[in-house]
Amino acid sequence: MLKTILSNRIFISISYISILLLAFLKIYSSIFDEKISLVGDNASYYILGTAIANGEGYTNIHHKEKEAHYHYPPGYPLLIAGVSKVFSNDIISIKNFNGILLFGSILLLFFLVKCLTENNNIAFAVSFITLLNYHILEYSTIMMSEIPFLFFSLVGILLTLKIDFSKPVFKNGRFVLLVICVTFSFYIRSVALALLISIAFFLLLKKHWKYLYSFIGGFALLYFPWMLRNWNAVGNTYVSQLSLKNPYQPELGTVSFSEIIDRIILNLERYITKEIPSGLVQVGDIIYDDVAVPIIIWFLGFLLLGGIAFGIYKLPKFRILIASYILAFFGLLLLWPSVWYGTRFLVPIIPLLLFLLIFGILQLLMLLRKKVASRRIRYFVPVTMVLILSIWTFAYGKQSIPKLKEKAAGVYANNYKNYFEIAKLINKKASENTVTSVRKEGLFYLVSEKYVTGFQKTLDREAQIEYLKSKHVNYVVVDQLGFSATSKYLVPVIDRYPNKFKTILELKNPNTYLMEFLPDLGYTGAWENDKRNGFGTYLWEDGQKYEGFWKDDVRHGKGTVFFKNGENLSGVWTNGKLNGEVIKKDKNGIVIEKSNYQNNVKVEVIEEVN
Structure with missing residues (x-):
C-alpha cells in the first residue's frame, strides 16, 4: 500500500509542491524587505501604476506637465494598477504581489522541468535551488519587472510545450493564450523579443505554417496600439538609448x-x-x-x-x-x-x-x-546527484538567506538618509506646485509627494539654466548618491552661477544640499574663456540691476544701473570702475543729473535738474 502511494506520480508531485510552498512561505517571510528599493526603476513603475489606477493614463504624474510616458513598457504598471484597484496601492501590497508571482514562477518551473525530463525529482531539485537563489529572492521583494516577466515567460514556454498542433489554429485555446501571454511579456520587458523569436523559430522548423503566421500576426495585432502610440515618441526611449555610446553620457x-x-x-x-x-x-x-x-x-x-x-x-x-x-x-x-x-x-x-x-x-x-564506473554500482548516479545537490543547497542557502535577512533589517546609508531627509522637508514645507530638480526623480517623489524633474545631461551650462527655467524649478538637490551626473552636469552650473542657487539646507556626512533656484538673480549674458565677456545683466537680491558690457568678469564699457526706486544711472565702466560722464534719470526717464566720475567716485556735477 505504502509502496503504491510512494510510486504514484501525482502524490509525489503534490508532496513536492507542498514542500515548495512551505519553504517559500518560510523563506519569503524571513527575507521580505519593506523598504523602498534604491533602484530608481521600482519607484517609476509604482508611479506609472498609480497613474493608471487613478485614471490619469500612462503619464508622468510626478512631473508638473504630466506628459505621456514612453520609456518603460506598460505591462508591469498595468499589473500594479490592477493590484491597487482590487486590493491596495500601498507599496507592501505591490511587493507581496511580486512574491505571489515568484511562487507562481516556481510552480511553473516545476511543471516545465517535469514536462521536459518526465522526472519529478529533477523538477523538485531545480525548483528548490531556484527558490534559494539570492538574486531571484532579492528581486521578488522589489517593485521591479524581472519577476513578473519571469512568470509570464515561463507560462509562454510551458504553453508552447503543451499545445496540440493538430487542432485548428483558432479553436486552440492554449495557442490563443500563448499569443496573449507572449505579447504581454513584451509589454513587461522588451527582452521578450527573445521569446518571440524562439517560439517563431520553433514553429518554423516544425513547419507549423498556420500557427507561425497566426503567432506573428496575432502578436503584431496586439502590439500595434502601443507601437502606434510611440510612433512619434522622442527622447528617453529604449531604442534611442541603444544607439548611444553611453545612455548616461549622451554627449x-x-x-x-x-x-x-x-x-x-x-x-x-x-x-x-x-x-x-x-x-x-x-x-x-x-x-x-x-x-x-x-x-x-x-x-x-x-x-x-x-x-x-x-x-x-x-x-x-x-x-x-x-x-x-x-x-x-x-x-x-x-x-x-x-x-x-x-x-x-x-x-x-x-x-x-x-x-x-x-x-x-x-x-x-x-x-x-x-x-x-562499474555497472554493479547501481546507485552511483542518484547517490552522487543527491550528494551534489544537497551540498549545493546547504552551502548556497546558508549564505543567501542570512544575507537577504541582513539586507531587509538594514537601514539606508547616510547619503540616502540625507536625500530622503530633504524630500521630507519638501513634503512638509513646500507648496503643492513646487518643482524640485533631483537625481532619481521617482524615489524623491514617493517621499516628497511634490513635483520633480531631472536635469539635462549637457555640458552647456547656459542650456542647463534654460532647462531648469523651462521646467519651473524651485529647488535643486545636490546629492552624494554615488553617480557622476550631479557633479558633471549640475555642479558646474552652480559654480558658474552661485547667485542663482541659494542654500536652504546643508546636511553633513556626506555633504548634501537643498538649494533654492533663483534664475533671475546674478549674471545672465555672454561668456568667453569661462568669464563674463560681452553684453550681460546682473541682478542683486535688493533689486538693483546692471545692464551693459563686461570684460573678464567685471563691468567694462557702456552700461546702466537700475535702482529699486526706479531711478537709473548710465555711463562707461573701465575695469569695473565708473569713469567719465554719467547721466542719472528718474523712473519716468527724465534726466535729473549729469556728472563726472573717476574710479567710481563722483568728482563733478555738470548739470542738476531740481
Whole structure:
C-alpha cells in the first residue's frame, strides 16, 4: 500500500509542491524587505501604476506637465494598477504581489522541468535551488519587472510545450493564450523579443505554417496600439538609448559598427566572468573594477557554460525551443550598452540556466557511469546527484538567506538618509506646485509627494539654466548618491552661477544640499574663456540691476544701473570702475543729473535738474 502511494506520480508531485510552498512561505517571510528599493526603476513603475489606477493614463504624474510616458513598457504598471484597484496601492501590497508571482514562477518551473525530463525529482531539485537563489529572492521583494516577466515567460514556454498542433489554429485555446501571454511579456520587458523569436523559430522548423503566421500576426495585432502610440515618441526611449555610446553620457554621440563589435566582446567577457557565475552559484553583489580577472574565474565561467550547453544537448525534447530562447536572450543582452550591467538582467533566465546546468551534471554522471564506473554500482548516479545537490543547497542557502535577512533589517546609508531627509522637508514645507530638480526623480517623489524633474545631461551650462527655467524649478538637490551626473552636469552650473542657487539646507556626512533656484538673480549674458565677456545683466537680491558690457568678469564699457526706486544711472565702466560722464534719470526717464566720475567716485556735477 505504502509502496503504491510512494510510486504514484501525482502524490509525489503534490508532496513536492507542498514542500515548495512551505519553504517559500518560510523563506519569503524571513527575507521580505519593506523598504523602498534604491533602484530608481521600482519607484517609476509604482508611479506609472498609480497613474493608471487613478485614471490619469500612462503619464508622468510626478512631473508638473504630466506628459505621456514612453520609456518603460506598460505591462508591469498595468499589473500594479490592477493590484491597487482590487486590493491596495500601498507599496507592501505591490511587493507581496511580486512574491505571489515568484511562487507562481516556481510552480511553473516545476511543471516545465517535469514536462521536459518526465522526472519529478529533477523538477523538485531545480525548483528548490531556484527558490534559494539570492538574486531571484532579492528581486521578488522589489517593485521591479524581472519577476513578473519571469512568470509570464515561463507560462509562454510551458504553453508552447503543451499545445496540440493538430487542432485548428483558432479553436486552440492554449495557442490563443500563448499569443496573449507572449505579447504581454513584451509589454513587461522588451527582452521578450527573445521569446518571440524562439517560439517563431520553433514553429518554423516544425513547419507549423498556420500557427507561425497566426503567432506573428496575432502578436503584431496586439502590439500595434502601443507601437502606434510611440510612433512619434522622442527622447528617453529604449531604442534611442541603444544607439548611444553611453545612455548616461549622451554627449558622446551614437555608436559605430566597430564600437558595436567592441560592445559585444566586452559584454560577453563580463557575462562569462561576472554575471553568469554570480547568477548561478555566487551570493551577493558583484564588484566591478578594472582588475584583471583571475584564470580561475574564467575557468568557472566556462565550466558553467559547458554544463549548460551539455544540458541543452542532452534534452530529450524541445531542445531547439530552449536553446534558441537562451541564445536569443543572450544575443539581446550582448547588444545592450556596456554600462547596462548587473545580474538583474539575467534574473528572468536564471531558473532555466539552473535547470540546464543541473540536468547537464546529471547527464554527465550518467555518461561517467556508463563509460567508467562499474555497472554493479547501481546507485552511483542518484547517490552522487543527491550528494551534489544537497551540498549545493546547504552551502548556497546558508549564505543567501542570512544575507537577504541582513539586507531587509538594514537601514539606508547616510547619503540616502540625507536625500530622503530633504524630500521630507519638501513634503512638509513646500507648496503643492513646487518643482524640485533631483537625481532619481521617482524615489524623491514617493517621499516628497511634490513635483520633480531631472536635469539635462549637457555640458552647456547656459542650456542647463534654460532647462531648469523651462521646467519651473524651485529647488535643486545636490546629492552624494554615488553617480557622476550631479557633479558633471549640475555642479558646474552652480559654480558658474552661485547667485542663482541659494542654500536652504546643508546636511553633513556626506555633504548634501537643498538649494533654492533663483534664475533671475546674478549674471545672465555672454561668456568667453569661462568669464563674463560681452553684453550681460546682473541682478542683486535688493533689486538693483546692471545692464551693459563686461570684460573678464567685471563691468567694462557702456552700461546702466537700475535702482529699486526706479531711478537709473548710465555711463562707461573701465575695469569695473565708473569713469567719465554719467547721466542719472528718474523712473519716468527724465534726466535729473549729469556728472563726472573717476574710479567710481563722483568728482563733478555738470548739470542738476531740481
